[in-house]
Amino acid sequence: MSISALLTDVPHPGAFIKDEIEARGWLQRDLAYILGVKEQAINPILSGKRGVSPDMAQALSKAFDISAEYFLNLQKAYELSTAKAADPSIERRAFLQSTYPIREMIKRNWLEETADISLLEAQVMRFFGTNSLDQVPCLDHNSKKSDYSETTPLQLAWLFRVKQIATELVVPAYSESKLKVAISEMVRLMVDPEEVRHIPRILNECGVRFVIVETLPKANIDGVCFWPNAKSPVVGMTCRHDRIDNFWFVLRHELEHLLNKDGQKEGLSFKMVDMDLDLQHDDLPKEELRANQEAAEFCADQSALQSFIDRKYPYMSERDTLGLARRIQRHPGIVVGQLQRKMGKYDWMTKHKVKIRQFLLGGVAVDGWGTPAPVNL
Secondary structure, three states: OOHHHHHHHOOOHHHHHHHHHHHOOOOHHHHHHHHOOOHHHHHHHHOOOOOOOHHHHHHHHHHHOOOHHHHHHHHHHHHHHHOOOOOOHHHHHHHHHOOOOHHHHHHOOOOOOOOOHHHHHHHHHHHOOOOOHHHOOOHHHHHHHHHOOOOHHHHHHHHHHHHHHHHHOOOOOOOHHHHHHHHHHHHHHOOOHHHHHHHHHHHHHOOOEEEEEOOOOOOOEEEEEEOOOOOOOEEEEOOOOOOHHHHHHHHHHHHHHHHOOOOOOOOOOHHHOEEOOOOOOOOOOHHHHHHHHHHHHHHOOHHHHHHHHHHHOOOOOHHHHHHHHHHOOOOHHHHHHHHHHHHOOOOOOHHHOOOOHHHOOOOOOEEEOOEOOOOOO
16 A cells, blocks of 8 residues: 555544543543643644644653654654645656756756646657657666766757757758868968857858757767768857867867768767867777867877977977967967877966857857757747
């Protein structure tokens, strides 16, 4: 029998007190005398009109030689049995929130706020492109949540938002040859931070759906490349670090995945989401190592950087570093970022790693930072 069933007909503690009085052959006025109170003080308790307070439980404990907890538990059981039944939608909302950042998704206008749990569930299903909650990623595995990393649901929510926005972009057929040419020509944009504003248009002309979606709290996402179909690749970024060196490194990293058709046969998967690309890892899959190597070389000639370090370290002046940036035609912040990675000194000359997000905001494929992308759900 369930606990709820047991609580449906729980008597008031006064009934138990009456039984104890009768078992001892006392009258109500006898109990009042023993407790040192007026008879009118215990009548409401015995008649079920007043509950047993902690003070009264202590007094009854002495009078009957029964623990005070016994009377308090009787009172608690009675109150639970008479309490208003909880709204069933509470459990359903808890189920959703325990897996996905529902409140954050509402805040970001990915979902509409509603008190109707059925409408909320319908929105979640629509967000993930399914007709059943059982088919929503992670929700169908909720009982085995420990099998997933902490950030997997966050990754998936962000990834599907990228997919939503990308689906509505109008782009020509993807051309790998155009993309290769575009990548070679992007280097001329890497001197002035403001030039990043051209990237969405350039990628669009190559048939690449380029989307920027602000990361979710604690997700630490940098970017993603995936293939909804063989003719329409998507590159998504977060620009969470808002630094010129990180932007170009992440962009080239994702474009390398695209050029190598990484994940083309897998469809949409959280495994494609790249996280913490600023950090150095030795145990990455070969696809990630290759993308990192190409991104580093794109940001700055690695042999030139190593030669600079060999000649100047540890006395690498700001003047010499700026001179190196001019010679290889890169913004100083990009060069500083690459030198930091090589030396493992991430607090060195950070002032040159300027912000670039401001030059990307306002585009139709940008979502976040207070402004949602115009998506028709």
